[in-house]
Amino acid sequence: MEVQNTHKNAVSELGFSSIPGVYSNDEVDAIIQLITKTDTTRDTFRKSKELFAIRQFLKEIPNINELVFNENLQNIIRNYFGEDYFVVKSIYFDKPETSNWYVAYHQDLTISVDQKIEINDFGPWTVKQNQFAVQPPLSILENIFTVRIHLDDTDENNGALKVIEKSHAKGIYRPETIDWNTETEAICSVPKGGIMIMKPLLLHGSNRTTNHKKRRVIHIEFSNITLPEGLNWSERIN
Known part of the structure; x- marks a missing residue:
């Protein structure tokens, strides 16, 4: 229980925490094998030399759910955040060994919804692969937490996330205003x-790889909020 509280407090205070050993090597290999067998020609799949990404991941590969939500992850979600949280977004990222992407510091400021409705404090709106996305009020963003499942060892040499500690508690925080004299x-x-648990308002980015090793990550966002005025989470999975 003490270890559990340590991670929970870190997410609350720092904006993130990492928990090793949530999946066995066999479980990780089974997830990778199922992804590898999937038809990648649909609109939600993006594949190039630099990146392979699957939006709406849990919906596009429904058989993956049982593997992803193993007993360990279910217990973590239940014990850390409560029984009423549900999935609101899922993405799979595969940055191959030859990819050398650099991701600048940013916050995750949009949610995926089923339609565009003009609602106060919701906006701006975008559309990607026929998916509506919108920036909601701050209270909704503050409620979300993200679980990043790592299918490879990831460190500073192959694009592990870098974050600004406690930045999730500062509202909308523009990267160009970071004061490096005060931030860590x-x-x-x-x-x-x-896995890594993080708040989407945490400023985060990643450097280029220097050891040319793969870094495959499943990104899943959770909330327990019902959206207003007939707006719905487009990727909701209970």
Whole structure:
């Protein structure tokens, strides 16, 4: 219980925490195998030399759910956040060994919804792969938490997330205004089979790889909020 509270407090205070050993090597390999067998020609799949990404991941590969939501992850969600949280977004990222993407510091400020409705404090709106996305009020963003499942060992040499500690508690925080005299940067190394829990308002980015190793991550966002005025989470899974 003490270890559990340590991670929960870290997410609350720092904006993130990493937990190793949530998946066995066999479980990770089974997830990768199922992804590899999937038809990648649909609109929600993006594939190039630099990146392979699957939006609406849990919907596009429904058989993956049983593997992803193993007993360990279910217990973590239940014990850390409560019984009433549900999935609101899922993405799979595969940055191959040859990819050398650099991701600048940013916050995750949009949610995926089923339609465009003009509602006060919701906006701006965008559309990607026939998916509506909108920036909601701050209270909704503050309620969300993200679980990043690492299918490879990830450290500072192959694009592990770098974050600004406690930045999730500062509202909308523009990267160009970061005061490096007062902020603390951390590198979030996560072993294969481990997870990182983070708040989407946490400023985060990643450096280019220097060791040319793969970094495959499943990104799942959770909330327990019902959206207003007939707006619905487009990817909701209970």
